[in-house]
Amino acid sequence: MTDLSELGWTLGRAAELPAGSVPARVSRVDRGRLSVLTAEGESRVHPAAALYDESGLSGPAVGDWVAVRGELAVAVLTRTSAFVRTGAGRTSAAQVIAANLDTVLVVDSLSADARLRRVERYLAVAWSSGATPVVVLTKADLCDDVAAAAEQVREDAFGVDVLPVSSVTGAGLDAVRDLLPPGRTGAMVGPSGVGKSSLVNALAGGTIAEIGGIRASDGRGRHTTTARELHLLPGGGLLVDTPGMRELALYDDGEGVDTAYADVALLAADCRFRDCQHRTEPGCAVASAIDGGRLDPARYSAWRKLQAEAHRQLLRVDARARAAEKARMRSFHRAIREQPNRLR
Template identity: 40%
Template structure:
């Protein structure tokens, strides 16, 4: 293997590759076909028969952002993928429906730009879900509020973001003029990979075009009646910038179903977790118990009551997910709705 010069090929990945092996990064996946890129070539690739046979779960398969070991053929235009390198981070969500399957969004991401619009789409409860999933991935979240030119109370909404995502950087940008984009990009260092996630119509594709200074992604008009856009991006794709920063765009989401562990909620709601340490009872549910520091903070206007409800809802959702993974759907329903349900509920 020729040592790759790409700055995103960190030592973490280098140590996993033998000298005679070819390695490249997955830059696109669409209709069962992978696109790989190394320093000099782009390959159209498929999985080897053995790889496909040994893969069981969705996370076993390569995702956009992954590094893979491959064998080129047909004059270095096509390739067979033989092995997936261990990941640094993995951004996933639960697949839609009543099942318990993971859907991988992208991998090996350093920072995730959570894109939301400062218009009717703005929703701090939804934002909390995105922040939760990013922390679960191992990446760091950054909130990007687009369409600042259409908002009359930008500072007030950014203040709401800061309360709903403590410690998470938040930027208001105008993707049409570029206002605020330079400060946003200061969050990223050369060699890092960022991913953009958010609902459809919030301006992810327009932001990508502004960052790359090129019309690489198609954009569509947003309906004025409900501020909703149609899915512009239909697949996941990795783009590279001249300053050695890499960007993964993803399709817009109508709904983000969480994937992860219940304990991961602590990172998103660090303010509530800190207050919980001062509650009179260690197992305080933050409802009507005497000496509840969280309820005291709500009464003092320090925390929004909706944030506490969101905290409890996400914990219940992830708790149920863990039970389903451990016991299956039928047993989980009996645990949560049967005569001993209080034993398993939060």
């Protein structure tokens, strides 16, 4: 028997359970079946077809609590958080990477120069999840100046803890374990080759994830983790290991972007004009900060890029937003036509 609180269960969820069902936490999703953890142990169940819709958001994901009746998952209980991206390829459908998270561990490696723009993108999605993001910098044993490398990331990761660790020497692992006390759930996200599998093995105290290397041809990591999976750690915490992501497209309306780039967003709020484009307008606080060396122009460009990406995604998935955008464009063109000095 397993105490469900060890799996993150809270009594508030009990009211959602359909009659005749029991709660279970999804630990893996593959081949149209769910591996679930219940008070009785682990089992495999089929998800009901009614759980899915076109958005991609409603179907069960790793970390979800589901109501199980016999060998069928009949309902997905309300999520407290979810790490969501737009599905890979030309689509507007969502892909829920992991649900009901307390912490999102954004993992990158200290074995090479800091990839700040990549970390920022992951943080933007992590902030949107509703969980607390933390940056974990692996392979500290391969870095000549860990303090300087971590500080470089820390300067861009506003409001986020940055933890350098080594799965080889064990340095920094206790700080990560402290984030996952009994009943708390974290998920590791990041590209291939940054040491996620080594980290989960180090935290688990044994081999539960296959470890790959770096391809000599291009220096990129191999995808050793092939499916998202929820692991119960020795200290009682839970950790979702995820495959490396070649694409991490935003799904939300950009709220997480402004949180990840809080410094830029605050500067933009101080511009003289509310619709400032941060180019040549007078009183632009963003341009002033760039000219004064207080804002990295590359960070500003990344903020604008992610804002534009979030706006495009919103237009794809939100019919009301599309209608508002069409109305805005009609108003703009009408204003152009009605200018008294317009050439005819």
